[in-house]
Amino acid sequence: MPDQQDTLVVRRQRPAPGIAIVTAVGEIDLLTAPRLHRALARVREPTILLDLTGVTFLAAAGLTVLVAANAEALSAGRRFGVVGAAGMARRTLEVSGVAELVPSYASMAEADAG
Incomplete structure (x- = not known):
């Protein structure tokens, strides 16, 4: 059985000055x-953008x-946003109300x- 930690890969890149893209691929759970x-x-x-395009599961x-x-x-005067949430991840964001926050x-x- 694979290690549970292997179900999520997180990468960070800086495509331009002042912008960070954090990419999550896999399952985000407890x-x-x-x-x-x-x-x-x-x-x-x-500016911090979290790319959820590759997220297959998003828990509480x-x-x-x-x-x-x-x-x-x-609180630090930065901008944070979520990008590319689809399928179950998108639905979880919407049903929970987090998409409004x-x-x-x-x-x-x-x-x-934006």
């Missing part, structure tokens, strides 16, 4: 959410990370315009 939280907490760029622990990341960014964009192009 066991993997702390990894995402740590990755987001290390980002210091003024993941929602907590998103709400906290948004609150931390706002955390800026969400369908694509990176939309996030750049």
Whole structure:
């Protein structure tokens, strides 16, 4: 049986000055959410975009990370947004109400315009 930590891969890139894109691929649940939280907490760029295009499962622990990341960014004068959530991840954001709290964009192009 694979290690539960292997169900989420988190990568960070800086495509332009002042912008960080954190990409999550896999499942964000109680066991993997702390990894995402740590990755987001290390980002210091003024704009932080979390790419959820590759997320297949988003549990309550993941929602907590998103709400906290948004609150931390706002209190530090930064911009945080979620990009590309689809399928179950998108539905979880909408049903939970988190989509109303955390800026969400369908694509990176939309996030750049936002």
